[in-house]
Amino acid sequence: MNVTLTMAWRNLWRNGRRTWLTIAAMIFTNVLLVFLISLQLGMYDTMIENSLRAFSGQMQVQREGYLDEPRMRETIAGSSAITAMLREQLGIESITQRAQGFALASSQERSFGIQLIGVEPAYEPLVSSLPGLLGEGRWLSDSNAEEIVLGRVLARNLQVQLGDEITLLGSGADGSFAAGLATVVGILDTGLPDADRSIAQLPLGTFQSIFSMPDQAHALVFEFPDLNQVPARKSQVETLLSKKQLLAQFQLAVHDWDALQPGLRQAIMSDMVSAWFMYGILIIVVSLSVMNTQLMSVLERTREFGIMLALGIKPGRLGRLVLLETLIMSLLGMFIGIFIGYLLVAWFAHTGFTFAGMAEAAAKYNMDEYMYPQASLLSLFWGPGTVFIGGMLAAIYPALKLQRMHPIEAMRAV
Template sequence: MMLKIAFRNIFRQKRRTVLTALAMIVGFTLSSVFIGWSDGAYSDIISMFTRNRIGHIQVHHTGYLDKPSLYDVIDSYESIGEKIAGVEGVEAWTPRIYSAGLGSVGDKTMGVQIIGVDVGREVRATRFDQKITSGAIFSETAAREAILGVGLARILKADVGGKIVLVTQGTDGAIANDLYTIIGIAESGDKATDRMACYLHIDDAQDLLVLDGRVHEIAVLVEVLDRVPKITAAIEIQIDDTTLEVSPWQVVAKSFYRAMQADRQGDLIGRMIIMLIVAIGVLNTVLMSVLERTREYGVLKAMGTKPRQIFGVVVIEVAFIALGSIVIGALFGASLNYLLSIYGISLPQEFSYGGIVFQTMYAAVTVRSLAIPAVTVLVSAILVSLFPAIRAARIAPAAAMRAH
């Protein structure tokens, strides 16, 4: 019966109910778009950051991630890679070699990061071929070829067809150097990487650094980003090697991930503003209703209704309005997020995050973008209704029945 009274009370003052619901619907929709937008942007950033650069999961020799060393290598990477490929949800894997060195083109010399890549696997994993802005990608077999980052090529005034001399140290401790033909210029989207990167065929890199078939890193791409933690654990079990550590992208790019998490705290402020909009709207109207129905609550109490039941009537009425508003708000929020996920919004000025440049931002329809506003609206509406509900529950029946 209390549910019935609460539900029917909604329709007594239709205008007031509509206004209360509007406050909640607007609050929900704003919050949903806010979160959907943020999720879309971060999803793009994470996707570009991981897919184009670091991969979703990386395997290294233990300790390499904290203190990279030429000597901390992965032996038999092919067999480890095969084990990784057998894990459900893994899309691709690719081995990499890293070393610091000096690169000279003509009379220009610059510190470079030598990156040895398996061309076929790198193309499948990170679409390396799409990063080549001029020239060509490596041949299948090693042929003393190099691809320079666009920034490095600019500094060294290098161009496709030119030669670069690389000087570094091999794992045998000797100075290693060789001459390579520049066959392409690559742009990764990360300016810092592009100013240093000198890509070599994996066999050439192993030759130069005397690595004898070993690598420093295996980058893994997964099919679904959200499954990274589970797949990381599965890979650990699958390779079962204590000399190797398996790290998800959040660990590999710790500072990037922390910066992103800190940015997301901004969501909280948005949610608090929305809670405030809802709270003011609801408090005002619920207080008004309680005042108007003082006599009625007095009669109910006189007949033996307990204070907690009166309290329940007020809170349930607000909860009903909140639930209705959440359904409508979810329709609006999801529709707007869907439209923005397709058409996006072009930014008047491009912006860069984690070295990745963005010109159009897209929203996303995510569970978060509906669940968080739903909980926020429901909780704030119920919290705000507690005060009027307590007032209603405490009404003294004799005094209430004298009220007009």
């Protein structure tokens, strides 16, 4: 094996320029894949976080069955005490109560059926990004204030402005008639027409009063510093609720973000597949380059291989020699590419990556204008590992040519 390794190393540098060009192509591809995959994974985290903060939160406690069929009467009784207990036991403040229901909203000009969401004004900004997307006015001030915040499109449809009153009519949790008044104090501009058409939030206390839900909520919403904490925190919350005998008593269920927004992961997987289609083309081009290099190397040494076959060396050993040469090139390209790619990712993970026009778009959606690549074993080795496998597969064809080589014909080659 040492002799074969020595021969493979020496054969590579017979034509050093060609070898380095092939290795350089692999290095460039690997650096590009490491950076793009790291940037892609970082963008996915940002996309998930922004989507969760705008709508569902990272985790929720609800009544069993409410997620599949959200009915008004499926409430969590004593929700304020449960929320306070969880804040104390988990050591975080970013837990809030929410309630939702449907109502007929009427202004002086128009009436529309809308979905109302009751929120805690003091804690909602810790969980949701919507309070930071106010285009006009202010956020809700007090849990019992008769105030409401509307999306811009909904406000336009109702033909209301700041200071106007809206009449809310609906059905309470106990089946009673629900009615109330709320003054528009803020108009949200999320930049998403569908969201701006449907968002209507008012203080939780006011919501509970209108819909006959004293100290009740439909969901307890959680936000953690790191999305990776969700699985462990979910188990912790389930354990706490079980110890307090609340899971069985109130028939509660704990849902993580994947259950709350199943389409989000599917969208990410779809984007990943489309991205890997482009990556695959790049990998195929590099693999063909490797095959071309090794094929030329075999053809140049046809006479030499013929002599070796005539001396009794088996074709299989020559094939392994070609594969070993490819292995050395692929390993050099992979590890050098990973090293340079890691340095590039580490730099942009610190400084951030942006481009022209990103700042304006990010400000519109209350996002950071910089994207931060996420270095991990997956992002570092996924792309280069695929290039390595592609290069080794590409070397099979030149190696197989040696199996059909005849010593006499090979020695006659010029």
